[in-house]
Amino acid sequence: MRCDEVALLLPEAVDGNQPVPLLVQRHIESCLRCQAELARYRRMLRSLQLLRTQFLEPAPGLLTATLAAIEEAGERRAIRSLLSSRRLAYAGAIGGALAAAGATATALLVHRARRRGALAH
Numbered sequence: 001m002r003c004d005e006v007a008l009l010l011p012e013a014v015d016g017n018q019p020v021p022l023l024v025q026r027h028i029e030s031c032l033r034c035q036a037e038l039a040r041y042r043r044m045l046r047s048l049q050l051l052r053t054q055f056l057e058p059a060p061g062l063l064t065a066t067l068a069a070i071e072e073a074g075e076r077r078a079i080r081s082l083l084s085s086r087r088l089a090y091a092g093a094i095g096g097a098l099a100a101a102g103a104t105a106t107a108l109l110v111h112r113a114r115r116r117g118a119l120a121h
């Protein structure tokens, strides 16, 4: 039996679900190259099994730290956008509109008061 033929059967040999043909077993026992290959397959399978059963446990406090970092980043961004000139212009426009509305209201009140005063006379 040749090594490349055995190599094709190695995954099954590692899996252990199917009995390895005696010819293959004999070749592996006598061939260092195929033994090394088999060992490599076994290692790979073991790490795959580890990956399957390993769960990443978040370290205690990680959630709090993450939330704090997000909050901090959000605040920083809010401050930065408040400081940006466009936002300031926008705020100024709102302020101006409010001032205009206030002025209009004042003018209306004055106008009404004057009219009332005129009627009283």
Ligand SMILES: [Zn+2]
Pocket (backbone or CB within 6 Å): 002, 003, 006, 027, 028, 031, 032, 033, 034, 035
């Ligand atoms: Zn071999």
